[in-house]
Amino acid sequence: MTASGIADSAVETFAARERQRFLAANPASVALAERARQSLFGGVPMHWMSDWSTPSPLFVRHARGARFVDVDGHTYVDFCLGDTGAMFGHSPAPIARALAEQGADGLTTMLPGEDAVVAGELLAARFGLPFWQVATTATDANRFVVRWARAITGRKRLLVFDGCYHGTVDDTLVRCRDGRTVHRPGLLGQARNLAKTSRAVPFNDLAALEAALAGGDVAALLCEPAMTNIGMVLPDPGYLDQVRALTRRYGTLLIVDETHTLSTGPGGCTRAWGLQPDFITLGKPIAGGVPCSVYGCTAEMARAMHLARQHASQHGGHGHSGMGTTLSANALAMRCMRVNLEQVMTEAAYAHMLPLAQRLAAGFRRVIAGHGLAWSVTELGARCEFQFCPTPPRSGAEAEAAFHDALQRALHLYLINRGLLITPFHNMTLCCPDTTEADVARLVTTLDEALGELLALPGARLA
Incomplete structure (x- = not known):
């Protein structure tokens, strides 16, 4: 049993399927990763770049606004935004x-x-x-x-x-x-x-x-x-x-x-x-x-x-x-x-970002409730995050106790395989001035689909 309410065995089955999907869809990234291992420690220029949920590092070709394109030509809506470095979009x-x-x-x-x-x-x-x-x-x-x-x-x-x-x-x-x-x-x-x-x-x-x-x-x-x-x-x-x-x-x-x-x-x-x-x-x-x-x-x-x-x-x-x-x-x-x-970094930029983040948080809550999961959502301006605990944590220790690394990685990989990126290591999102209402709706819908597929696996839902 896990605090997330989802069986570990189902999470692993779900993740294994998504890993195969990633490898099949990203041959150029996989090839670059193999080449990089000959000159870069761990195959990446900073070792934590290999700590994402993907089975092989994802290599980016170019980024602009709320989107980036990888070396295989896939376009992603980016809710990570360089973990805040591109808070106002890529290359404004x-x-x-x-x-x-x-x-x-x-x-x-x-x-x-x-x-x-x-x-x-x-x-x-x-x-x-x-x-x-x-x-x-x-x-x-x-x-x-x-x-x-x-x-x-x-x-x-x-x-x-x-x-x-x-x-x-x-x-x-x-x-x-x-x-x-x-x-x-x-x-x-x-x-x-x-x-x-x-x-x-x-x-x-x-x-x-x-x-x-x-x-x-x-x-x-x-x-x-x-x-x-x-x-x-x-x-x-x-x-x-x-x-x-x-x-x-x-x-x-x-x-x-x-x-x-x-x-x-x-x-x-x-x-x-x-x-x-x-x-x-x-x-x-x-x-x-x-x-x-x-x-x-x-x-x-x-x-x-x-x-x-x-x-x-x-x-x-x-x-x-x-x-x-x-x-x-x-x-x-x-x-x-x-x-x-x-x-x-203007008042007008925030006037666009903040309501979108509120809409995203409301969408997360709706999806979580729809699947009967005891999770919560925390908001901070243009940020929001869903967490695997029934009420928002009040301390670092409580937040850490709610971690479920395997589930988080599986959900992140599902999103990546469908052209959506959120912050790794936890479930945080960030809206920028180039994020659209359609982008928010797409992330909410895709998370809903991910949970639906995961919970449909035999024995996935814990009492």
Whole structure:
């Protein structure tokens, strides 16, 4: 028996059929995968690209808007959108023009241009924090802000929520197990004990949060306003207000990572929910899919950062903060970020995306109810996700307990075989400005068909 209400044996029969269908329909991808194994580790340029539900990696030829075409000529409606990197669609026309124009005007100089000034002004107006810095990935932005927080407070400890995702920042790769902080399962090559400088507590648990803060040794709480990578987990009503109050009480800085939660609106949850972080970090979609990230801070934090730099320079450390890379804030990224903020990531874009996501979530609920399954659906702006549990999870541990990897992979593969892509590793979808009502209806109908075929197998439905 499984928590999903569907027998494992039926899931495997269903998945085996879909694997054969994929292999038969994608000879060019299969051939490229075999060729790639001679030069690329695991046959892909990043090893996790082979962790999708397909029996062989799927190779893309080109992508635009809400669609991409694979090397076998199949067209897909994309509800994954590069796991947020293409939140506003693949190659939006203004970004494509900016790439071409800036490509002829210089890519990187280690010096700023006017685009940087305009981008900073736009970020300040949109998110309400007055001062900004630019990095290359959200991982970089988070890592640098954690360093600033430690320098400002003089404390070493970082606090995160169990099941969090903040890129590959070492300090965040921990979990909470029976009240103890331990390394995240699967973590490779970590030489130091992260629990000495990091602490993980459950989301939506104010008592655990206060207990973790009460020692007065936590430099910062780094968090998403809603968890998005362990399965979507929304904050309880009033929870984030209490988080802010507790961090202030114990002298801990609050860092809000909005890389994924930009799905909520043009100013993320920070603007939509009236949050008051000391720092905010943003990555992936902020420059329309071009590698770029930013972090913003309050005026108080900016003053503290200046003092920290002055202190370091007095001890011979001028210019060696350990933050930033040569390609950070390059001219190409700055141009694309400015254009994205001005022309792509707009109120009008969200006015299209948000109602479609609501319609998709309603469709998921209708299909789930129609098949008599005890599953739930969670929404966050342009995102929604169906989860294999009767009520939406309130913590990372609850979300993880609802996982059914084999069922998820089987359903994802069924969708891929019929030209639909959703986010791997869990059942999250994202609507972009190019997503249509017909696309949403097609995904809902195809999921309905998948469940109908799966539940029709002998012994599939558990009592």
